[in-house]
Amino acid sequence: MPENLAHAELIAVLVAVTDNEPRVMTLGAGAALPSGPFETGHRSLQSGLRAWIESQTGHPVGYLEQLYTFADRDRAGEASDPQRQPRHISIGYLGLVREQVALGDARPEWRSWYEYFPWEDRREGRPAVMDEITGRLLDWAGEDVTRRQSVEFLFGLNGMVWNEDLVLQRYEMIYEAQLEKVPGFGRQMAGDHRRILATGITRLRAKIKYYPVVFELMPDSFTLLDLQRMTEALAGLRLHKSNFRRQIDQQNLIEETGAMSSETGGRPAKLFRYRPAILEASALSGARLPYSRH
Amino acid sequence: MPENLAHAELIAVLVAVTDNEPRVMTLGAGAALPSGPFETGHRSLQSGLRAWIESQTGHPVGYLEQLYTFADRDRAGEASDPQRQPRHISIGYLGLVREQVALGDARPEWRSWYEYFPWEDRREGRPAVMDEITGRLLDWAGEDVTRRQSVEFLFGLNGMVWNEDLVLQRYEMIYEAQLEKVPGFGRQMAGDHRRILATGITRLRAKIKYYPVVFELMPDSFTLLDLQRMTEALAGLRLHKSNFRRQIDQQNLIEETGAMSSETGGRPAKLFRYRPAILEASALSGARLPYSRH
DNA sequence: CTGACTTATTCTCGATTTGAGTTTATGTCA
DNA sequence: TGACATAAACTCAAATCGAGAATAAGTCAG
Structure with missing residues (x-):
């Protein structure tokens, strides 16, 4: 009898951006993330998932x-003989795909991730659903001051500033308040998949700030506005044009191709390409400690 | 016959700081990190590990x-019937413990993490071993310009600035160059444990910059210099005193206890305590995008 | 051909934040 | 009582950031 053995499952949050909409690959009419077992033949977790994704989508995953x-959740209270049931372990991955791809065997569908988290898209301003969400969360918080403050902090109420990185924490609060199934509060998924999606969005939103990972989603050549729109789609926010531009060229990660784009009807824009140079210190713009050069 | 089942193992990088030295809990004369199986009775991965650690050290893990x-590595090439061998999956955790603890059953030992990565401690300046390490890495890089630049970037050569967060990447380069067993290049561990330790140090060094996690390692009351020494021990760097102080009180995370400490022979220092307030936006000092308030 | 319109690209400029000290305060101890 | 040692506050130039204005280079209607 095997003891302490578990099923290991690989789950992918596969992201692509088309038409300025960040999309995630789903199965079953949007109800599940693609997943497959970690098999004995797989060389490693990552290569197992990579092989699996490529067979499904016919497209290589860049990142x-x-x-x-x-x-899986607590089995302790389960009937009869819990020893007999092997545990399930799920290992989640974030994958980035360069563009809309030919569909594979399992009829995957790409869906906007904002279908699942409508309150996370603030590009057109504060979405209408926010009022109902925060209203019900504040009702739930009631007299509990700490809880109230958490709501205000996470949802940017009372003059607190909206922090786009807190996707997972916002979803978990909504879940804790048992509001995740309220109509209008986003599409459901099976099991923990919606939570895993929130984890992926959170990670990606944090990462684009200090690591040049957006370029995995960009075509070979692009204008600066394309790059800005991509970043805005991921962050769910509008950015300041010239400051965005300044930040980009301080990082020194792109170069002009020489060609121009005149898609947009105004002055033609220069086209750029990613310069996959050695990462310089300047490209890693994370937080810093007050160093002493002494 | 169970197929696609795996052994799941929990591995802990347990950190405590005593005498300004960051230490990690080890077993077997410093050759292994503590680890134990994920058992059927465990409520969750985290609670399984938590219970296990507390039974071993008799001390609660704060964080x-x-x-x-x-x-485990590639089994594909293995003899006879690879299907019969279940895979091993290891799930690593970082834990923070407030101080030196009473030893548990398994005779754990706390060892300075710099025994394993001597080049990571630059508090007293560039350690002597750096010259030999970088010399041998540059030999290994040879004519390969990309590799050469990676060495320079990771180890802060040629005027590039040392980035204390790149612990894992530095270790992996040393490993790739097959220099990890060179005498003087740090103590060895069994299996992948040294790599997991590097992962833990990397995570902790990154995290202290944007999340108030140092306080998990501090005693209830402390001086500002204590806090600085703690941060320096973790980062392996000296920090600028008054700028460190300014950063701390901008974050608004500590408050005076009212008492003073006169341990150090100079002017007595105020004692502070952590104020485990609701995390304010100001406490999360991560990188930012160029937002538009418009 | 010209002027309105649109979008791209550059500049500007005050407000903050940072890096690197210097100065002043308050103890202990010979 | 004065040397010594460390704490805590203050200074100031340089770099970065937030916000928006100015200028450039196309298209298109008339």
Whole structure:
């Protein structure tokens, strides 16, 4: 009898952006993230998932990063002989795909991730659904001051500033308040998949700030506005044009191709390409400690 | 016959700081990190590990964060019937413990993490071993310009600035160059444990910059210099005193206890305590996008 | 051909934040 | 009582950031 053995499952949050809409690959009419077992023949977790994705979508995944591993929920209270049931372990990954791809065997569908988290898209301003969400969350918080403050912090109420990175924490609060199934509060998914999606969005939104990962989603050549729109789509926010531009060229990660684009009806824009140089210190713009050069 | 089942193992990088030295809990004369199987009775991965650690050290773990999950290396080339061998999956965690603890059953030992990565401690300046390491890495790089630049970037050569967060990347380069067993280049560990330790240090060094996690390692009351020394021990760097102080009180995370400490022979220092307030936006000092308030 | 319109690209400029000290305060101890 | 040691506050130039104005280079209607 095998003891302490578990099923290991690989789950992918596969992201592509088309028409300025960040999309995630789903199965079953948008109800599940693609997943497959980690098999004995797989060389590693990552290569197992990579092979699997490529067979499904027929397209290589540029970037693949592990997100989080979790076990199925508490089996302790389960009937009869819990020893007999092997545990399930799910290992989540974030993958980035360069563009809309030919569909594979399993009829995958790309869906906007904002279908699942409508309150996370603030590009056109504060979405209408926010009022109902925060209203019901504040009702739930009631007299509990700490809870109230958490709502205000996470949802940018009372003059607090909206932080786009807190996707997972916002979803978990909504879940804790048992509001995740309220009509209008986003599409549901099976099991923990919606939570894993939130984890992926959170990771990606944080990462684009200090690591040049957007370029995995960009075509070979692009204008600066294309790059800005991509970043805005991911962050769910509008950015300041010239400051965005300044930040980009301080990082020194792109170069002109020489060609121009005149798609947009105004002055033609220069086309750029990613310069996959050695990462310089300047490209990693993370937080810093107050160093002493002494 | 169970197919696609795996052994799941929990591995802990447990950190405590004593005498300004960051230490990690080890077993077997410093050759292994503590680890134990994920058992059928465990409620969750985290609670399984937590219970396990507390039974070993008799001390609660304040902070516990998942690091990374990896599978055992390629079994494809293995003899006879690879199907029969279940895979091993290891789930690494970073745990923070407030201080030196009473030892548990398994005779754990706390060892300075710089025994394993001597080049990572630059508090007393560039360690002597750096010259030999970088010399041998540059030999290994040879004519390969990309490789050469990576060495220079990771180890802060040629005027590039040392980035204390790149612990894992530095270790992986040393490993790739097959220099990890060179005498003087740090103590060895069994299996992948040294790599997991590097992952833990990397995560912790990155995290202290944008999340108030140092306080998990501090005693209830402390001086500002204590806090600085703690941060320096973790980062392996000296920090600028008054700028460190300014950063701390901008974050608004500590408050005076009213008492003073006169341990150090100079002017007595005020004692502070952590104010475990609701996390304000100001406490999260991560990188930012060029927002538009428009 | 010209002027309105649209979008791209550059500049400007005050407000903050940072890096690197210097100065002043308050103890202990010989 | 004065040397010594460390804490805590203050200074100031340089770099970065937030916000928006100015200028450039196309298209298109008339």
